[in-house]
Amino acid sequence: MPRPLNLEDRIAKLRQFYRHEKRVPSYSEMMDLFGYHSKNAVYGLIRRLQEYGYVTRSGGKIGFTSKLIGSIRLLGAVQAGFPSPAEEELVDVLSLDEFLVQKPEATFMLTVTGDSMIDAGIHPGDIVLVEKGGTIRKGDIVVAQVDGEWTIKYFGKDKQGAYLDPANSAYKRIRPKESLTIGGKVKASVRKYAS
Amino acid sequence: MPRPLNLEDRIAKLRQFYRHEKRVPSYSEMMDLFGYHSKNAVYGLIRRLQEYGYVTRSGGKIGFTSKLIGSIRLLGAVQAGFPSPAEEELVDVLSLDEFLVQKPEATFMLTVTGDSMIDAGIHPGDIVLVEKGGTIRKGDIVVAQVDGEWTIKYFGKDKQGAYLDPANSAYKRIRPKESLTIGGKVKASVRKYAS
DNA sequence: CTTGTAACTGAACGAACGTTCAGTTATGGT
DNA sequence: ACCATAACTGAACGTTCGTTCAGTTACAAG
Structure with missing residues (x-):
């Protein structure tokens, strides 16, 4: 098996960037953000994120979905308890706007x-x-x-x-x-x- | 006085674009979007939108604020009644996420x-x-x-x-x-x- | 220890980007 | 009817973009 690619950190960093700048970073900005030395590394990462539904692509440009932009972590099972910091990775993220507003x-x-x-x-x-x-x-x-x-x-x-x-x-x-x-x-x- | 620039239409179109593509359009895309024949027309428009707090700029790149991204039109006075289509332009727009979630x-x-x-x-x-x-x-x-x-x-x-x-x-x-x-x-x- | 595999490096490419400039056009106020 | 003004045109610019390619590196399973 090849090297693992820890998406969690990267996603967190993208969220952080978006909150600060209110825009999607460019490939070279992501290079710095993730500590890569090649833009192609970013290219591969983005393809992964697209597979998992975190980003969209249209016309050679990147857009973030609510999974990245959204601010609420959804807990499926309630009575199951409260998430410990360790298991927070599993929960889904959504935007309240999308959740509540259809039109x-x-x-x-x-x-x-x-x-x-x-x-x-x-x-x-x-x-x-x-x-x-x-x-x-x-x-x-x-x-x-x-x-x-x-x-x-x-x-x-x-x-x-x-x-x-x-x-x-x-x-x-x-x-x-x-x-x-x-x-x-x-x-x-x-x-x-x-x- | 010079030519008026009807922001409302443009803002509506930007909203529409963002909802579809989940990203900020480029200057040339906005050219098509607004029916301009010059990128510089877009340039001026964006400067205006920035003044009014609709867009942010960082590193030569454009970001949309919640005024554009947000999905809820806020009605200040309640008992005052319901807005008619004609007066809808005045109300402020915000994002539920931003409104409800601080951290x-x-x-x-x-x-x-x-x-x-x-x-x-x-x-x-x-x-x-x-x-x-x-x-x-x-x-x-x-x-x-x-x-x-x-x-x-x-x-x-x-x-x-x-x-x-x-x-x-x-x-x-x-x-x-x-x-x-x-x-x-x-x-x-x-x-x-x-x- | 070997081997398959995917994450990564580094360089290169044309295309598209945002910005600038000088000039033109339309509009509302006087 | 004219003028001041800002919206717009059109062309040009260096920069940066996303993408491609061939090659290297680190990890995990057998």
């Missing part, structure tokens, strides 16, 4: 006000990712304008027409008197803790 | 099991972003191993020592009998809706 050009961020969805675990101050367009189904959480005011509620429909349900027993079902405009469908909710 | 190399994703934090709006099936290391303060939500088992709870401390509090009245305060290992601090929680 970037149609997705917005909204800060939630009011407690009408609190039983659905959506608290005031939470952030909600809303996708415009697409079909709305019964049971979807939507951002809607009823009679001039914007709210976030469960969407429903029956023989009397469309209605909006809060997730809070203190409020009751809303039936639009005049107008109902659906702004979009809630695809995800996010809460950021201060500390 | 990418120390942050993990965990899927929540169990309902012990349900009153804090953390439901089973939710995803939690955990940052390893750093100081833990009273009131922080932590991922911890008590007497061999991993859980997610509020962290607290008094004269009897450290304890863990659930956010569910059906469960009660936990005091570690033998061991307590803090895996990390919960920095954010995320829920993704299926549809």
Whole structure:
């Protein structure tokens, strides 16, 4: 067998470079980065990384996938415990953007006000990712304008027409008197803790 | 006044290119992309984009910032309503990764099991972003191993020592009998809706 | 210890890169 | 209608790019 090529170090260094420079290093820059003395060494390494899905190539140019750019290490099994530094190499890396957003050009961020969805675990101050367009189904959480005011509620429909349900027993079902405009469908909710 | 240069179109096109190719286009590629007949036109455009914080430059090479790469359009004022297609130009764009993750190399994703934090709006099936290391303060939500088992709870401390509090009245305060290992601090929680 | 193999070296190549310069064109304000 | 101004054209430049090739080196399995 030939010499082993430890990808882990190299990948870590590429991540580091990208975070600093916000761009993909050139072959000669990678030469320095990895301590190679030949550009062809880089060439081979990149081909490997491409096989494993870390980089893409188009038009003789290199692009990094979310496996390199992404910032979150995903842990498959939860109850299995927490990773020790030694076994961290195995986990997959992804980007939250890619994970949560399917249509970037149609997705917005909204800060939630009011407690009408609190039983659905959506608290005031939470952030909600809303996708415009697409079909709305019964049971979807939507951002809607009823009679001039914007709210976030469960969407429903029956023989009397469309209605909006809060997730809070203190409020009751809303039936639009005049107008109902659906702004979009809630695809995800996010809460950021201060500390 | 000289000719106006409509940045919006160009920025949209750069976004599109980046999503497809996962890399920054070269000057000549941008020439085609924007319909220019001179590379110098691109040169000037890039200088503008750099001023506005869309691109970075290092070593004669271009990098895209999260303003270009990011996938979420941020709406500052919520109750103000939903943006019409016409006014969408004004809003800022950011990346969820950058927004939620401060230390990418120390942050993990965990899927929540169990309902012990349900009153804090953390439901089973939710995803939690955990940052390893750093100081833990009273009131922080932590991922911890008590007497061999991993859980997610509020962290607290008094004269009897450290304890863990659930956010569910059906469960009660936990005091570690033998061991307590803090895996990390919960920095954010995320829920993704299926549809 | 030998041998197969893939990681690497080092040099070379044309192509494409980002940048510069002098000049032209379109546009909004006066 | 004119002018100031910045967007743009078009050509040129040295530099650096990604790729190729023939040859060398280090490792692991038999």
